[in-house]
Structure formats: C-alpha cells, structure tokens
Ligand SMILES: [Zn+2]
C-alpha cells in the first residue's frame with residue numbers, strides 16, 4: 371500500500387523542524403504522500419499554535435514544496451484546527467481563507483470563552499492534567515471526561531472538516547488511575563461520539579504518537595474502539611502526528627496490524643480534493 375502521513379507539525383507551530391526537512395526525510399522513508407497540519411491560530415498567546423501573522427508564510431512554503439516535488443511526492447496543505455466554543459474561528463472560513471486541501475478537527479483544550487477557563491488535557495505534563503481536573507471539575511473524572519466528549523460532539527455537529535484527530539485522547543494521562551475504558555459510562559460516551567462521526571461521514575485518524583512518545587501504550591483510538599469503528603464502517607487513516615521528521619512513520623506497522631485485526635481492509639488516501647480508499651496491506655516490506 372502507499373505510505374502516507376497526513377498529520378505533521380513543523381516549526382510554524384510546535385514541531386521541531388522546517389517543512390523542507392520533513393520532505394527530505396519523507397523521501398528517505400519512502401513516503402508517497404505527506405500532509406502538513408500545523409496547529410491553527412488561536413486568539414490568545416500560547417506556545418503551540420501557528421501565529422496568525424505567519425499563516426501566509428506557512429501557506430506559501432507548503433505550496434512551494436508541493437510544486438517543487440510535483441510528480442515525485444504528493445504534498446498537501448492542511449491545518450489541525452482546535453475547537454474551543456466561543457474562541458476558535460469557524461473551520462470552513464479558515465479553510466477558505468488559507469486555501470487548505472483538508473482539515474483535521476481536534477480537541478486539546480476543554481472549556482470555553484476565555485483562556486483561563488481551559489483544561490489542557492493534551493500536553494506532555496501529567497501534573498497539568500491532574501491540576502486542571504481538580505480545578506475545573508473538582509477532581510470528578512466523569513464530569514471531566516464528559517466535558518471532553520461533549521465538546522468533541524459539538525465540534526462534529528457545528529464544524530466542517532475531513533478528519534477527526536485522536537478522538538479518545540482524553541485517556542492519555544489517565545494511565546489507569548481514574549477510570550477504566552471498560553467502565554460502562556465511559557463506553558457510552560465514546561460510542562455516542564462514534565455514532566456522530568459515522569453520521570457526519572468523517573474519517574477517523576489512527577494516531578501512533580502515544581506509543582512512540584511513551585505517553586500511552588496504545589493507539590488513539592484504542593483497539594476495542596477500532597473494532598467498533600470497523601463494524602460501523604468508519605473510514606480511517608494511519609497518522610503519526612509527527613513533530614519531528616524522524617517520527618513521520620513511527621509505529622505504522624503496529625497501527626496497520628491492529629487495524630487488520632479489527633477487520634479493516636482499507637485506509638483512506640487524499641487525492642486532489644478527494645479521499646479515496648486504498649487497500650490496507652502489511653507495511654513490513656519497508
Ligand atoms: Zn492534536
């Protein structure tokens with residue numbers, strides 16, 4: 371199968387290198403397609419998202435690389451858009467403004483309206499997760515997790531986008547401390563979100579970052595959930611959420627094997643404005 375990664379960060383947001391360095395390494399790895407998806411601008415100071423003033427430069431650089439590599443490697447321009455009610459810009463407007471090829475929609479910050487109200491669940495620091503859970507939800511994990519899935523559901527219902535990013539990532543810093551993924555209340559929440567994903571016709575990414583960063587020993591979404599997604603017919607892509615060129619295809623073999631075990635026969639590929647199916651085969655030939 372063709373080797374693709376559609377979730378890549380560069381130094382335009384919180385990635386470590388230039389887009390050109392990513393492309394150079396993608397050739398070494400034998401990638402057929404590389405999509406750039408830096409974090410969309412947000413209306414407050416932070417250390418991870420693309421600054422609005424640099425959006426035109428980001429767009430121009432990815433388009434330049436796309437042209438330069440035409441016929442050799444497919445390069446695509448995207449953003450990973452954060453959904454924060456009352457704060458984030460409408461996805462469709464930003465997509466049009468920047469002329470993007472596709473959009474990944476993700477929830478990293480839970481809350482609304484003001485930066486001081488946001489529970490940051492996605493960073494490297496477990497202490498930040500724990501502190502936010504105490505501060506915003508009085509340590510009640512069920513309320514905290516429900517807020518994450520509610521905000522995700524709202525994004526699915528209110529916004530237009532192609533791929534839903536790491537949609538069960540709220541489990542990352544749980545590490546078996548607060549809840550089990552087999553708890554009935556947790557499964558209900560996730561499966562409700564899954565049915566919205568299916569209704570909306572979204573692609574779900576299978577994100578390997580937890581494994582190679584050693585923050586969570588498994589994929590986002592988890593294996594049991596991939597089985598449910600397979601039964602529901604939700605299309606998927608395998609992505610690394612790379613923040614460094616060396617991570618571009620990290621743990622793709624494990625993702626492909628897990629997907630096959632879950633009954634998947636194909637993954638999606640972006641081709642000039644359209645997502646098309648391609649057969650899912652063993653990637654081990656690399
Ligand atoms: Zn993300």
Ligand SMILES: [Zn+2]
Nearest residue numbers: 377379450611
């Ligand atoms: Zn990302």
